[in-house]
Amino acid sequence: MHIRRIHMELVAATLTAGIGLLAATGSLDLGVGWESSGPQPGYFPFYVGLIVLLASVASAAQTLLALRRHGQKRQEIFLEAEQVRRLASFFLPMAIFVVVAIQLGLYVGSALYLFYVAWRQGRYHPFAAVFLGLGFAVALYLIFEIVFQIPLHKGPLENMFGVY
Structure with missing residues (x-):
């Protein structure tokens, strides 16, 4: 049994997307808007979570496009x-x-x-x-x-x- 690099890249992108989604949705309870005194407590965690989520989706897309473009060259083994x-x-x-x-x-x-x-x-x-x-x-x-x-x-x- 061995694990290929492409699988690990997709797992890492999925895990970080989950963390970003968790941060973004968790901050909704705190409020993500702007008040007269400044940002609500969930403002920054919400946007950081969205950035992490978007970066993870982009990473997964980049991995899948590279696989499609390079085929078997992209199938190197990550772990023996x-x-x-x-x-x-x-x-x-x-x-x-x-x-x-x-x-x-x-x-x-x-x-x-x-x-x-x-x-x-x-x-x-x-x-x-x-x-x-x-x-x-x-x-x-x-x-x-x-x-x-x-x-x-x-x-x-x-x-x-x-x-x-």
Whole structure:
């Protein structure tokens, strides 16, 4: 399996168009007009969103026109199969970390993520990986909760231990 450059260019144009559309439509709630005292809060985000959207559409159109004009010359490979595998080995644990951190809290999520990454990718002994994950979670707690007094998301642990 490999990913071609044209596909990545179209994906990037689609993602940035989505961001521009989100910015433009989100700013409509704030007002995009002009008042006697100046622009409403959504004025600049609306137009920046429109510029990003238009640039993304132009980028996609340019990519498709170049494909039509140059044909197979434009079909160069962006990522080989091995590169896709390496990228997935980094991205998938990170995506799982985000889901676990939202559901179980940052401390559990970071401990599990660091354990897995140290064990599978860093080739640490499982016991060392456990201590690394737990040590980081404890350090995270001490630094944020104790030193800076900034509570982080704890998920169900907050209720279980009666914290806050």
